[in-house]
Amino acid sequence: MTTHGPVLPIWSCGGCDLPWPCPTRRRELRAEYADAPVSLALYLGAYLVQAAEDMPWAPAGALHRRFIGWARQPPDAPQRSTATVPAEPDRHERQQPG
Template sequence: MTSHGPVLPIWSCGGCDLPWPCPTRRRELRAEYADAPVSLALYLGAYLVQAAEDMPWAPAGALHRRFVGWTRQPPEVPQRSTATTPAERGKSVTRPNDL
Protein backbone atom coordinates (compact mmCIF):
# COMPACT_ATOMS: atom_id res chain seq x y z
CA MET A 1 0.00 0.00 0.00
CA THR A 2 1.27 3.45 -0.87
CA SER A 3 1.88 6.25 1.60
CA HIS A 4 1.20 8.74 -1.22
CA GLY A 5 -2.56 9.01 -0.73
CA PRO A 6 -4.55 12.24 -0.83
CA VAL A 7 -5.04 14.37 2.28
CA LEU A 8 -8.51 15.83 2.05
CA PRO A 9 -9.90 18.46 1.63
CA ILE A 10 -6.69 20.18 0.55
CA TRP A 11 -5.64 17.39 -1.85
CA SER A 12 -2.00 17.28 -0.89
CA CYS A 13 0.01 14.06 -0.80
CA GLY A 14 0.23 12.32 2.55
CA GLY A 15 3.70 11.02 1.69
CA CYS A 16 5.51 14.05 0.29
CA ASP A 17 3.17 17.06 0.75
CA LEU A 18 3.09 17.83 -2.99
CA PRO A 19 -0.23 18.38 -4.78
CA TRP A 20 -1.94 15.00 -5.19
CA PRO A 21 -1.46 12.96 -7.31
CA CYS A 22 2.25 13.56 -6.81
CA PRO A 23 4.89 12.24 -9.24
CA THR A 24 5.42 9.13 -7.09
CA ARG A 25 1.72 8.30 -7.02
CA ARG A 26 1.46 8.94 -10.76
CA ARG A 27 4.22 6.37 -11.38
CA GLU A 28 2.48 3.91 -9.08
CA LEU A 29 -0.86 4.44 -10.81
CA ARG A 30 0.70 4.05 -14.28
CA ALA A 31 2.18 0.72 -13.20
CA GLU A 32 -1.04 -0.42 -11.53
CA TYR A 33 -3.20 0.48 -14.55
CA ALA A 34 -0.63 -0.30 -17.25
CA ASP A 35 -3.08 -2.48 -19.18
CA ALA A 36 -6.15 -0.35 -18.45
CA PRO A 37 -5.57 3.32 -19.31
CA VAL A 38 -9.29 4.07 -19.65
CA SER A 39 -9.92 2.64 -16.19
CA LEU A 40 -7.16 4.86 -14.84
CA ALA A 41 -8.77 7.93 -16.40
CA LEU A 42 -12.18 6.98 -14.98
CA TYR A 43 -10.69 6.35 -11.53
CA LEU A 44 -8.98 9.73 -11.52
CA GLY A 45 -12.05 11.40 -13.01
CA ALA A 46 -13.98 10.45 -9.89
CA TYR A 47 -11.27 12.09 -7.78
CA LEU A 48 -11.42 15.15 -10.04
CA VAL A 49 -15.12 15.59 -9.30
CA GLN A 50 -14.53 15.30 -5.56
CA ALA A 51 -11.58 17.72 -5.69
CA ALA A 52 -13.64 20.25 -7.66
CA GLU A 53 -16.23 20.16 -4.86
CA ASP A 54 -13.55 20.57 -2.18
CA MET A 55 -11.69 23.34 -4.03
CA PRO A 56 -14.28 25.48 -5.85
CA TRP A 57 -11.73 28.30 -6.22
CA ALA A 58 -9.37 26.14 -8.32
CA PRO A 59 -9.59 26.64 -12.11
CA ALA A 60 -11.28 23.69 -13.81
CA GLY A 61 -8.52 23.39 -16.43
CA ALA A 62 -5.81 23.20 -13.80
CA LEU A 63 -7.69 20.49 -11.92
CA HIS A 64 -8.24 18.54 -15.13
CA ARG A 65 -4.53 18.65 -16.00
CA ARG A 66 -3.61 17.69 -12.45
CA PHE A 67 -5.97 14.74 -12.10
CA VAL A 68 -6.64 13.42 -15.61
CA GLY A 69 -4.60 15.28 -18.22
CA TRP A 70 -1.31 13.57 -17.42
CA THR A 71 -2.77 10.11 -18.07
CA ARG A 72 -2.72 10.67 -21.85
CA GLN A 73 0.96 11.60 -21.91
CA PRO A 74 3.62 8.94 -22.22
CA PRO A 75 5.49 8.30 -18.98
CA GLU A 76 8.59 10.36 -18.45
CA VAL A 77 11.67 8.38 -19.38
CA PRO A 78 15.25 9.57 -19.34
CA GLN A 79 16.28 10.60 -22.83
CA ARG A 80 19.54 9.27 -24.17
CA SER A 81 21.58 11.82 -26.00
CA THR A 82 22.25 10.99 -29.63
CA ALA A 83 25.20 13.38 -29.77
CA THR A 84 27.66 10.65 -28.81
CA THR A 85 26.10 7.90 -30.91
CA PRO A 86 28.15 7.37 -34.05
CA ALA A 87 26.36 7.14 -37.37
CA GLU A 88 26.24 3.77 -39.08
CA ARG A 89 29.06 3.21 -41.49
CA GLY A 90 28.26 4.52 -44.92
CA LYS A 91 25.27 6.59 -43.82
CA SER A 92 25.29 10.34 -43.47
CA VAL A 93 23.76 12.19 -40.57
CA THR A 94 21.37 15.05 -41.30
CA ARG A 95 21.44 17.80 -38.73
CA PRO A 96 18.65 20.39 -38.35
CA ASN A 97 20.99 23.19 -39.47
CA ASP A 98 21.86 21.26 -42.66
CA LEU A 99 18.28 21.34 -43.96
Protein backbone atom coordinates in the same frame (compact mmCIF):
# COMPACT_ATOMS: atom_id res chain seq x y z
CA MET B 1 -0.52 0.15 0.09
CA THR B 2 1.03 3.47 -0.86
CA THR B 3 1.78 6.24 1.59
CA HIS B 4 1.14 8.71 -1.22
CA GLY B 5 -2.62 8.99 -0.78
CA PRO B 6 -4.61 12.23 -0.83
CA VAL B 7 -5.08 14.29 2.32
CA LEU B 8 -8.57 15.78 2.09
CA PRO B 9 -9.95 18.39 1.70
CA ILE B 10 -6.73 20.14 0.69
CA TRP B 11 -5.66 17.41 -1.76
CA SER B 12 -2.02 17.26 -0.78
CA CYS B 13 -0.04 14.03 -0.73
CA GLY B 14 0.16 12.23 2.60
CA GLY B 15 3.61 10.89 1.72
CA CYS B 16 5.45 13.95 0.41
CA ASP B 17 3.08 16.91 0.91
CA LEU B 18 3.07 17.82 -2.80
CA PRO B 19 -0.24 18.41 -4.62
CA TRP B 20 -1.96 15.05 -5.12
CA PRO B 21 -1.48 13.06 -7.27
CA CYS B 22 2.22 13.61 -6.71
CA PRO B 23 4.87 12.31 -9.15
CA THR B 24 5.38 9.17 -7.04
CA ARG B 25 1.67 8.36 -7.00
CA ARG B 26 1.44 9.04 -10.73
CA ARG B 27 4.20 6.47 -11.36
CA GLU B 28 2.43 3.98 -9.10
CA LEU B 29 -0.89 4.54 -10.86
CA ARG B 30 0.72 4.16 -14.31
CA ALA B 31 2.15 0.81 -13.23
CA GLU B 32 -1.06 -0.32 -11.54
CA TYR B 33 -3.25 0.56 -14.54
CA ALA B 34 -0.72 -0.18 -17.29
CA ASP B 35 -3.14 -2.46 -19.14
CA ALA B 36 -6.27 -0.47 -18.31
CA PRO B 37 -5.95 3.20 -19.36
CA VAL B 38 -9.72 3.71 -19.47
CA SER B 39 -10.05 2.42 -15.91
CA LEU B 40 -7.30 4.81 -14.84
CA ALA B 41 -9.15 7.71 -16.46
CA LEU B 42 -12.40 6.74 -14.69
CA TYR B 43 -10.58 6.40 -11.36
CA LEU B 44 -8.93 9.79 -11.75
CA GLY B 45 -12.16 11.35 -13.00
CA ALA B 46 -13.94 10.36 -9.80
CA TYR B 47 -11.18 12.06 -7.79
CA LEU B 48 -11.40 15.12 -10.04
CA VAL B 49 -15.11 15.51 -9.27
CA GLN B 50 -14.47 15.17 -5.55
CA ALA B 51 -11.58 17.67 -5.66
CA ALA B 52 -13.68 20.17 -7.61
CA GLU B 53 -16.28 20.00 -4.84
CA ASP B 54 -13.61 20.48 -2.15
CA MET B 55 -11.80 23.29 -4.01
CA PRO B 56 -14.45 25.36 -5.82
CA TRP B 57 -11.97 28.24 -6.17
CA ALA B 58 -9.55 26.16 -8.26
CA PRO B 59 -9.72 26.71 -12.04
CA ALA B 60 -11.33 23.75 -13.80
CA GLY B 61 -8.52 23.55 -16.37
CA ALA B 62 -5.86 23.36 -13.67
CA LEU B 63 -7.74 20.58 -11.88
CA HIS B 64 -8.18 18.68 -15.14
CA ARG B 65 -4.44 18.86 -15.92
CA ARG B 66 -3.59 17.87 -12.35
CA PHE B 67 -5.91 14.89 -12.09
CA ILE B 68 -6.39 13.61 -15.64
CA GLY B 69 -4.22 15.46 -18.15
CA TRP B 70 -0.97 13.76 -17.14
CA ALA B 71 -2.41 10.27 -17.64
CA ARG B 72 -2.72 10.72 -21.40
CA GLN B 73 0.98 11.48 -21.88
CA PRO B 74 3.67 8.82 -22.15
CA PRO B 75 5.59 8.60 -18.84
CA ASP B 76 8.79 9.99 -20.33
CA ALA B 77 7.18 12.74 -22.43
CA PRO B 78 8.52 16.21 -21.73
CA GLN B 79 6.05 18.56 -20.09
CA ARG B 80 4.74 21.35 -22.31
CA SER B 81 6.10 24.73 -21.43
CA THR B 82 4.43 28.07 -21.91
CA ALA B 83 7.81 29.73 -22.43
CA THR B 84 8.72 30.81 -25.93
CA VAL B 85 12.08 30.22 -27.50
CA PRO B 86 13.39 32.85 -29.89
CA ALA B 87 13.87 31.61 -33.42
CA GLU B 88 17.41 30.76 -34.40
CA PRO B 89 18.77 33.26 -36.91
CA ASP B 90 18.96 32.17 -40.52
CA ARG B 91 22.44 30.93 -41.47
CA HIS B 92 22.80 33.83 -43.91
CA GLU B 93 22.15 36.29 -41.09
CA ARG B 94 24.80 34.62 -38.90
CA GLN B 95 27.51 34.84 -41.58
CA GLN B 96 27.45 38.56 -42.26
CA PRO B 97 30.65 39.90 -43.79
CA GLY B 98 32.84 41.75 -41.33
